Amino acid sequence: MVDSLTLQPVALVNGTVNLPGSKSVSNRALLLAAVAQGTTRLTNLLDSDDVRHMLNALQALGVSYQLSADRTECTVTGVAGPLQAAQPLELFLGNAGTAMRPLAAALCLGAGDVVLTGEPRMKERPIGHLVDALRQGGAQIDYLEQTDYPPVRLRGGFRGGDVTVDGSVSSQFLTALLMTAPLAQQDTHIHIKGELVSKPYIDITLHLMKTFGVDVSHDDYRVFHIAGGQTYRSPGDYLVEGDASSASYFLAAAAIKGGTVRVTGIGRNSVQGDTKFADVLEKMGAHITWADDYIECRRGVLKGIDMDMNHIPDAAMTIATAALFADGPTTIRNIYNWRVKETDRLAAMATELRKVGATVDEGEDYIHVVPPAKLQFAEIGTYNDHRMAMCFSLGGAVGYPGDHSRSEMHRENLPRLFRTAGEHQPIGVIPVKAPFGAFRLLIKPVIRESVAMGS
Template structure:
């Protein structure tokens, strides 16, 4: 499908969609327990439904029901008490990388062979560190096509022990192991030598696991590493991130708040509307449901503040107000995206319409998302006249040089929800823009277009 976007001025009040990251983890962690759990305010998107179906295949009872008091849809989970069964068919995760990684590690706890696959995009996303670690832990884990991408086969069972894993590609591998290791019969230790990218997502995993009564200790250790041979060597000190995980633990999210767990609002999805309201002259938005949490993308508030936006956050009420009544242009900043990879497409658009230069660094892992987002944003923003340079690990966008020369064009959404929604903001700024593959928004924000229409966006699908 294609959307044609006109110049628009967003105004009004809107509630942030639920967090995709929290919904994934809450569904799985509730499934790992025994008692019934009600998940309120969940995100019911293509990705989270993939996790729901995968948990059903492992033996959990996962249902969508209507809350009799609020009329809202909730997810009710009755888990398999830490004893996942062998799925009777292949697990198809669709487009969800999170589902694939979480379920691949859980498959290592199952006695028997588990096969996992996904769509065309998933079959291009590598899982090398996770497969390597599962094999080191005693499972037989491999890619059918021999490229470390889905379809994957896992033949358990993994055994407790000490392993190291590369944290530079995706935090999802770490989260997957952290959730499965407490089920093992002995203690485990996971050491991460390279910088752990997207660590806030691991923090979300630990937060929800702790609410389910699971103990995982995180600490840093200094180690001396010798490189080279004979006289030609050097010794360097590194800080190793270590997770210590006791075995034989029981998950029970039912003990938290009498079995009622509310999913927080999603800052990744909120970033598009907040950014649009800071860029577009005359815009004024109030967003509800955005309380402090472990989400790294809550940094969008800090980023917009640094860029000079008129923005305020009432953390107690979970309300963010942002406006551009005086038609101000923001200023470019330097931003390390190591912990906030999902904000990169949004920040690229922010930079294109700001003064000065926006420099996004430490974002090489963004190349391994639904698509290579550094390449995608460079190509599409160039089409509308933005001056943008793709580097090995980031982007440099000159809003100063782009000023006055950007105009609408037909751009490609790369079948990537975050690319589509970011380009939609650009379309609201300059008008006369068409974006294809817009159905991809169902991955994380299925009501995106309905919500945009409510606040005054002008477009046709």
């Protein structure tokens, strides 16, 4: 792994970006294809750490699949029922929340003894609300190190019935229960405690379940009703949508230094809530055009905003860095779940924005950013978190210099982000000289003490 990567600041961002597949859709589709009846061919699959961990886990559980050389097409032969472990098994899932939470639920259906574990940060990411709900349905689950956190041992037992899950920390808990419930013996009724975060991600889950032949009813997202004893059925071919949260970086670059940028693979009919990021840019002053299969952004005079972004928490991070280029302060509200992601993103974002000169107020569930009169040179830490890396790389690419440390940041949602920028393909840029030279990415991990979030 190289020690540094240089991004030249640009005067103009112009072009078309063909988006890689969505991580959220990729891993949901893989798991449903694995438990479905029939063979499913997934195209535009994302090649990232989360997806690789899911694929490795499915293979260890006896699921057969064929993967193309570029890892973007996968043909999965479903097992037509719950996943089974023929012998005691330990699955290492890295820091992949989109694998850990759904597999934790799915493996409570079949027989076997399976341990799910991961990287140190995964052991700090709460899973207690999901475990509590699964236990209400009969699941046998043990914590192996710290209560409410991975690693966990799963020994089946989930039957369904009435369960309650806290929806205020992560929508992945509800997603895991929803995808598992149709294969349970009994009907399942999932009651939501607290405010449900990231509802658009639940809509992705419901859309995927319907694609695989299962309908779910709900009472305004407060109670979900799922019939038991069902079988998922393969749709045959399934095209994974482009990753809408990754589109945010290119759209924001256009809003700041466009030119015009078009992102393809998503559009007005996308199942991903993160496409609403374009609406936020429009409120800030960018010019947005929608079509069925693309979103286009042109530069505008950006102004600060004050918004609840609970519905687009991942893409909202890009707004926090775009706020550096807006006229006036920006406040992003109702984003507590930033704190239980790959790092405590609220604390990390506040720390790094201050380094470039912004005045920042970090609250328990909000961030208030006042842009500086002039951006400062800084060393930017990325906390082994791909979204921190990509958000601040946006700043480097569109015109402020700094040393940007990171660890494995290229392995997640947009693996070819920097290669694409370096090759000027498919998006074109015009380099300019910055006051302090190029924007340099130092490839070194930044470790910060993290606060464990309880249930």
